[in-house]
Amino acid sequence: QVQLVESGGGLVQAGGSLRLSCAASGRTIGTCAMGWFRQAAGKEREFVGAISWTGGSTDYTDSVRGRFTISKDNAKNTMYLQMNSLKPEDTAVYYCAAVSRTGLWYRTNDYAYWGQGTQVTVSS
Secondary structure (H helix, E strand, O other): OOEEEEEOOEEEEOOOOEEEEEEEEOOOHHHOEEEEEEEOOOOOOEEEEEEOOOOOOEEEOOOOEOOEEEEEEOOOOEEEEEEOOOOHHHOEEEEEEEEOOOOOOOOHHHOOEEOOOEEEEEEO
């Protein structure tokens, strides 16, 4: 079992930055592929980005590529999402997820463990 807790969300103006954290317990994230998803009000949960269990590979959805960066600190058992140049359309609840597999994973059904989410609101 892996427990995930997100933090770092909040209200920011367009063009600003936030860094989300996803702290894991119960299992080392060094043996987990992980991802970030988001869900805006009235919409389905969507993929934001993913990172391999070594941290050596990442991928992003097109709308955030070049603005968001995922990283892992296996020693701290924590994953991060650095979000720069934020836009109002980035407003959503952001979730981190983990799965005990190698590779990069893009679908919600690929992940076994989820955090409770953290709200990000970007004002125009």
